[in-house]
Structures are given as C-alpha cells and as structure tokens.
Amino acid sequence: MSKFKPTIEDVGRAAGVSRATASRVINNAPGVAAPLRARVEAAIASLGYRPDEHARALASGRTRAVDVVAISCPDAGWLGNHPYFGRVLAGMVPVLDGVNTQLRLHAIGRGQAADAIDEIAANATLGAVLADVPPDLAARFHRRCRRVVSMVPTSSVVPGMAADNIGGAYAAIEELHRLGCRRIAAVHGPILNPCATERRTGHRRAIERFGLAELSADEDFNRHGGYRATQRLLERHPDIDGIFVACDLMAAGAIQAITASGRRVPDDVSVIGFDDSIVASCTNPPLTTMGLPVEEMAAAATRLLLDGVPPSGLRMRFPVKLVRRDSTRRVAGTAPAEPPNGLMNC
Amino acid sequence: MSKFKPTIEDVGRAAGVSRATASRVINNAPGVAAPLRARVEAAIASLGYRPDEHARALASGRTRAVDVVAISCPDAGWLGNHPYFGRVLAGMVPVLDGVNTQLRLHAIGRGQAADAIDEIAANATLGAVLADVPPDLAARFHRRCRRVVSMVPTSSVVPGMAADNIGGAYAAIEELHRLGCRRIAAVHGPILNPCATERRTGHRRAIERFGLAELSADEDFNRHGGYRATQRLLERHPDIDGIFVACDLMAAGAIQAITASGRRVPDDVSVIGFDDSIVASCTNPPLTTMGLPVEEMAAAATRLLLDGVPPSGLRMRFPVKLVRRDSTRRVAGTAPAEPPNGLMNC
DNA sequence: ATGAAAGCGCTAACAT
DNA sequence: ATGTTAGCGCTTTCAT
Numbered sequence: 001m002s003k004f005k006p007t008i009e010d011v012g013r014a015a016g017v018s019r020a021t022a023s024r025v026i027n028n029a030p031g032v033a034a035p036l037r038a039r040v041e042a043a044i045a046s047l048g049y050r051p052d053e054h055a056r057a058l059a060s061g062r063t064r065a066v067d068v069v070a071i072s073c074p075d076a077g078w079l080g081n082h083p084y085f086g087r088v089l090a091g092m093v094p095v096l097d098g099v100n101t102q103l104r105l106h107a108i109g110r111g112q113a114a115d116a117i118d119e120i121a122a123n124a125t126l127g128a129v130l131a132d133v134p135p136d137l138a139a140r141f142h143r144r145c146r147r148v149v150s151m152v153p154t155s156s157v158v159p160g161m162a163a164d165n166i167g168g169a170y171a172a173i174e175e176l177h178r179l180g181c182r183r184i185a186a187v188h189g190p191i192l193n194p195c196a197t198e199r200r201t202g203h204r205r206a207i208e209r210f211g212l213a214e215l216s217a218d219e220d221f222n223r224h225g226g227y228r229a230t231q232r233l234l235e236r237h238p239d240i241d242g243i244f245v246a247c248d249l250m251a252a253g254a255i256q257a258i259t260a261s262g263r264r265v266p267d268d269v270s271v272i273g274f275d276d277s278i279v280a281s282c283t284n285p286p287l288t289t290m291g292l293p294v295e296e297m298a299a300a301a302t303r304l305l306l307d308g309v310p311p312s313g314l315r316m317r318f319p320v321k322l323v324r325r326d327s328t329r330r331v332a333g334t335a336p337a338e339p340p341n342g343l344m345n346c
Numbered sequence: 347m348s349k350f351k352p353t354i355e356d357v358g359r360a361a362g363v364s365r366a367t368a369s370r371v372i373n374n375a376p377g378v379a380a381p382l383r384a385r386v387e388a389a390i391a392s393l394g395y396r397p398d399e400h401a402r403a404l405a406s407g408r409t410r411a412v413d414v415v416a417i418s419c420p421d422a423g424w425l426g427n428h429p430y431f432g433r434v435l436a437g438m439v440p441v442l443d444g445v446n447t448q449l450r451l452h453a454i455g456r457g458q459a460a461d462a463i464d465e466i467a468a469n470a471t472l473g474a475v476l477a478d479v480p481p482d483l484a485a486r487f488h489r490r491c492r493r494v495v496s497m498v499p500t501s502s503v504v505p506g507m508a509a510d511n512i513g514g515a516y517a518a519i520e521e522l523h524r525l526g527c528r529r530i531a532a533v534h535g536p537i538l539n540p541c542a543t544e545r546r547t548g549h550r551r552a553i554e555r556f557g558l559a560e561l562s563a564d565e566d567f568n569r570h571g572g573y574r575a576t577q578r579l580l581e582r583h584p585d586i587d588g589i590f591v592a593c594d595l596m597a598a599g600a601i602q603a604i605t606a607s608g609r610r611v612p613d614d615v616s617v618i619g620f621d622d623s624i625v626a627s628c629t630n631p632p633l634t635t636m637g638l639p640v641e642e643m644a645a646a647a648t649r650l651l652l653d654g655v656p657p658s659g660l661r662m663r664f665p666v667k668l669v670r671r672d673s674t675r676r677v678a679g680t681a682p683a684e685p686p687n688g689l690m691n692c
Numbered sequence: 693a694t695g696a697a698a699g700c701g702c703t704a705a706c707a708t
Numbered sequence: 709a710t711g712t713t714a715g716c717g718c719t720t721t722c723a724t
Contacts, residue, residue: 008702019712020711021710031710032710054401054700058400059704059716060702060703083624086429086432089435103449103450104449107439223627256632278428278625279624282599283628283629284629284630364696365717367695379693398716401718402717404717404718406700407700
C-alpha cells in the first residue's frame, strides 16, 4: 500500500480527460459521454482515488456534515447519562460511515437554546437531526433551514420520525388488561412533550375501550419523576394492580416506589415501561416494556438528510413492540421469559 | 449580525499588514513584532474573524480532529447501549466546543479491528481517545501514532487515564466489611481486561488485609455475566452476605440473581458495584457503587491531545469514590440515603 | 521582521 | 460534450 494519495488531476490524466470532466464524473453531473464516464470510473477505481473533503468544501463553499442536536440539562449529565442519545448516535454512525460526512454533536443548554439553534441552522450543511428539541425550537430551526429532521413528532411542518406512541401505549394497557389487571394507572411524561402527549392519548383510548378508570400522574421523564408519581398514585389508589409508565427511566423509579410501599412486582403490581433502553434489563425485576427502534429511526433520519431536503411535514412511521420480561404477571400457560430474563447481550 | 464572513485578507487589510503576517499571528508563530501582533489581534477581535478550517486543512495538509475509538460488539448494540460511551462523549464535547476541532466517532468491530486501528492511526491529526480498546490494539495504535490516550490503563507505554481501580475495589470490600459482612464474594470482569485486573488486585489486597476467604467468579462486563456469576457463587457458597461487583451492569444482574435465589438485598446480601453509571440508580434497590469520574477523565484526555503529544507512559490518576445507595446494609446511626435514594437528576 | 507569491485539491464559470 | 481557467482561504517557502 503506497503512501501516494491520488488527486483528481491524476485521475484525469489516467483517464485521458481533463480535470473538469473527472470532476463531473465524480459528482455525477450531467454532460459526460458514456465511454468517457466509464474510463474515468475505471481510473478512479484503479487509483483508489478518494476526493479530498477539505478541498471540496473550500472550492464549493459547502461542507458535508450532519449535526445532531440535543438540549442538555445543565444540572444533570443528561446527554452523557441518558440512554437515549447513545442509541441515536449508534444508529447514525454506521450510515455516515464511508460517505465522507462528519458528525457534529451539539449539546445545548436550555438558556441559550434559541441562539444556539440559530447558529447551528446557519452553519448546517447536510442538515440536522434533532434528538430532543422541543416543538418551538424545532420549528424555529425549520424556519431557518429546511434540512432538518426530528427524532420525535414535533411541530407538524418539521419532518419527523414517528414511532407509534399511541399504539404502543394502547398495547401496553391492553397487555396489562389481558394479564388480569383492572386498576391500571399511568405515569406520564411532561405535558409539553410530544411523545408524552401521544402516549397519553393511547392510554386514554385504551381505558375507554376497556372501561377502566383514569388513574394517572405526570412527571418529568426521569427515574425520580417515576418514583414520585408512583408513590402518589399508590397512596391515592392503594388498589392499583398495574402501571403503565411512559419511559423506562421512570419505570425504574416506579418499580422502586412500588417495592418501597411494601408491594411486589409483578405479584401485586405489574409494570410496563416504554423504550427498551439499557435500563429495562437492569431493573429488578427486569422490565417489560414497549420497545422503540431508536437506532433504526436515527439511521433513517440520517439517510433522509443524506438524500436531500426532506419534504416538510414528512412523517416516517415506526412500530413499537412489546418486549416481555418479568415486571408483568405471567398468564398461565405462557412460557417464562428466557432466564435471566433480559437481553443476552447486556 | 451581518452575513459577511471576514477572511484573513480582511484581517490583514484592517491591521495594515500582509496576509502572511496575519497568518503568523493567528498561528502564533514566532517572528512578529509585538506592536504588529497587537494590531492584528485587535483586527481579529473587531472583525470577529474565525479561520476557515477547510482552507487551513487544505493549505497545511492537516486537519484538526480528535478521534474516539471503541471496539463494538457486533451482536450487541454495545456502543449505543452501553452507558459508558455516552459519558465519554459527554466529557469530550464541552472541551472540543469552540476550539474548531471535529470529533470523529469510530465504532470498530472485533473482526477487522487491527486494520481499522491502522487506518485510524494513519489518518489521525490531533490524535485519538481509545475508549475501550484492548492493550494489544492500543499498543499497536501507539506504535503507529503517538497522539493517543487510553481511557483505561493499558499497555504501559500508551498514555492513559488511570482511575484508582485498586483503591476503589479495596474500599468497596472495606465498606462491606465495616457493614458487618464476613462472607464477601467478588464478581470480576474478563481476565484480559486491565480494569478488571486492577479491581481484582484491590479485592485481593482487601481480603488479605481483613482475613477473608476468596470467593470469586469471572464473567464478561455485562448484566448477564453478573447474573450468572452471582448465581454460581450463591450456589457454591450459600452463606455469602456481601458481594463486590466489578461494574454496575454486572451488579444489576447480581441483584437480580440474588433476588431470584430468594434472598433480599441488602438484608441478606449487600451489593456494591463499580462505575456509578445511570443503571446504578435504576436497579432495585438502587445500587451502592464506586463512582468513576468518566466525564472528567474524558475531558482530561481530550485536553491532553489538544495540547500536543502526550508523553509516552503518562498516567493521569483519578480518585474513585463510594456512592452510598440502598444495596448495602445501613449501619445503626447512619442517616438513610436521600429518598428516593438515587441521583436527583435522573 | 515582513511581504510577495506559489500552491493545497477541488468546483464552477466560461470557452470551445 | 469537453477543456480552460480562475479562484475558495489559508499556509509556507522564498525574497526582501
């Protein structure tokens, strides 16, 4: 493997054409005769030519980069600790691999969020994946730059990845009901959060369908919130026998609160979470949860950006599917989950 | 805020000097008279000049980038799911912020690891942070490129961030002993893993010091491994009353296994983990653990790379400190952990 | 110590 | 359809 790095000039020479023609082929621009194009492509292959991204960026004025933006809570280690972001990155990296595109990570604090959004939008090239950006800021970004896709349903004009949150929440309640639970409570996320809203809707539909009482509480999407909400719920309605919790982190807190109240999971209270993140297999008992294909969604979002400007209002739908572990009662005749009841790989 | 982006030419003109001089000031190269330097600096400030990284890279032949490399298990969603990597990134991002340096993320599979390492080393610019790279590959990287720092102690020539794994493990056993445990077992990580080795050493020293029997098992650093090891240990030594587990993920499995055996945590068996990652607060009961300052370590590693070539064999030491939650018995007179016994922010 | 000038590898007008 | 040429913004000799 030689040290020499071929330039477009070399390619042109090898193919017996000018630099410009080589450039056209590389960027598959129109206006190159088929035979020439073939020769250039052969030259590229045989030389192992790879365009220099810096020269390209300098000459054309545009860079190839995808931005990932997340609002970080300054007080917490959010970005770092929250299982969600790692999954988003994990989904993006493989699709960016080999397409000469840099991945820029932005963690912006709540305070200067609007300015940061403007700045990122102004410098965007291929576009941005919004990992956890509230609707108003997402819309703001979209107003300044169309090359953007949100990982969650948000302002209706902003292209977004739409997991079936409604169906997932409905299915969770349905499962609890099938398991025999009749006093089913729900721990929801923040009022303003779009995902939380959808999951709330699914829950509401299900309780209407099954004729259940509405027992619910709202809190922030974190373990502590889940703990508090569950504690409150249990005090107010001691006969609760099943809880749907709108995210795994909260569900971890819910299980702790149930245990602290002297009840057992799932014997006294069944719990279903949402996400299927790493924490789902680390709770005790391991958490039954509605699995979200976060990595796939992130990959799809990235591909969208790579392919051009995503059409405004686009929604890509993703299914949410039940992952049974041990925080829900087992119905007679059902095989127990594979011991030790979690992902084998974690 | 105008749309105009000043170039080095503008700076030169504003300062009444040539482009070359401006360039020298920008790169603080020697050979510029103090007064001129001051004028150029003033011009830069007033114009809000920011050098174009692409032009710079093209002209100089070098880019400003820091690589992060992690070995990913292909079968698992490792990079995405493992709480560790998110923390590493979270530590790096803030120090890279505003220094015009790109962060390249590499997740390489076990198979083509050596090739990938060579490739990354060949293209490294500011250098690489090795997040989870085994000693032989770390050494290989270092042989090809000195601009590298490992997040864990590894081959002795490779600069590394060294958490006090030995002291941490020792302190964990010490705590268990203080709490009254006398049949203390240890669940260790893989034989070849440097961190696991150090934690094993700390454990060994402590049991010698306290005159305890050596009850231990080795498994992979994941929940499943922790589960299996604990299960085995409990079968062989039913009188175990405390377990030190070499990482939080394993500890989550350990708690599950203890519960599954009909014992209670911490009443029958106390558990101490290692890392203080997100999962530590999500187990049930919340996990007492030895906290590792991963974000700080990653930040330090990044700064090292930014500052030049880290000296071979460098070790930066970081303390590991006990975080008390509820998986360890409470001694009489000790205040209970803050309810709900976890990080308030997660 | 400072400036002039030649590229870095590529794209994009403009010619042909 | 293809080639020629002029930069993109910067670093870096080489003169002065």
